[in-house]
Amino acid sequence: MKKPISFFVHHQGRGHANRTMALASEFSKDRPVSVLTAGPHLFDGFSRDIEIVTLPNMIGAGVPTPRLFAEPTPSVMHCVPLGVSEMRRTMRTILDHLDDRGTGLFVVDVSSEIGLLSRVASIPSIQIRMHGDRSDIGHIGAYEAAVGMLAPFDERMEQDDYPAALRAKTFYSGGLCTTEDDVPDKAEARARLGLDPAREIIVVLTGGGGSGTPYAPLTVAARAAPDALWLVLGPTHREGHETDFSNLRELGWVRGVTDYLAAADIVIASAGDNTVHEIARVGRPLVVMPEWRYFGEQARKSEALVRLGAAVSEPVWPGDLAGWRALLDRARALDPHAIRTLYDPDAAQKAAGWLEGLCDELWNGAAEGEDKDENGPALSVVA
Structure with missing residues (x-):
């Protein structure tokens, strides 16, 4: 059985969800796919068989005390208030799901913190690339923690200041448009x-x-x-x-x-x-x-x-x-x-092929269920 691919999908706007559906539609039919999101309604009517896991909505969730609210945010993260039960339940739900399903690749669209969480949990992750001034330690840490980045745009759109080492592990799909209506003259x-x-x-x-x-x-x-x-x-x-x-x-x-x-x-x-x-x-x-x-x-x-x-x-x-x-x-x-020329009609197909190929490459040679073996794999981890 092929290793599952899971997605974390931010629910602001529709773009993250639409991109996920475009990619999942191009996966082979026997690839298990799951989506973890606080906006499950964004996937209403999607035809491909995927598992939807509803996450708590952390946006705007209250911090219970002024003292907790006063704690500064560490520079390696962007949004990690203390004492928020919705955040605990979100992280627990993500980890339990990925572990239970034996997820082979976790596509994060988008969150630096969840990308770091995936690496700490020993689950290979992909960060969806977005433009912007993202040279801070939080973004760079998430990019370095990922096994690769997916840029859903033409490589000519890349920023000159994006580090060469990270550019080398980025897959550029070409301009990915999720609209499929015919284009009249x-x-x-x-x-x-x-x-x-x-x-x-x-x-x-x-x-x-x-x-x-x-x-x-x-x-x-x-x-x-x-x-x-x-x-x-x-x-x-x-x-x-x-x-x-x-x-x-x-x-x-x-x-x-x-x-x-x-x-x-x-x-x-x-x-x-x-x-x-x-x-x-x-x-x-x-x-x-x-x-x-x-x-x-x-x-x-x-x-x-x-x-x-x-x-x-x-x-x-x-x-x-x-x-x-x-x-x-x-x-x-x-x-x-x-x-x-910045639009590529095959972008979703190219990106999906890259994700599936990378997932299979990462797990090639692993015995069935080996990632869940409590006795550990042949390669040991040294603290």
């Missing part, structure tokens, strides 16, 4: 959506991990390009003083995001992993406006996109008409081929 997409075939259309896209696109800058944009139709997908954040304009439409969450992207002349979006690769898959000029994320994740990814000529960006949203007009002119001058 621009004319067909506009016909499907009932949009003017000739008018300039600018689509603003918000991912699922934040509070929404700020609406006020978009009202200035609509005034700066009054002949364009601005379509805003996903939530927006209002400050309360905005003036609406007829060429600026808020559509909220929509079905068939791919059709809207295909209908667009320009896309304005944040720098979330799947968001970027959705746009790359369609191949539209991108204005990337990074949202705040821990460790500067989206800012660093935006830098890589601009460096490759795949997008244009500004440090902050333009606040005047001239600023918006200049930014849009730069977007119109982009060659869409640059961003299109």
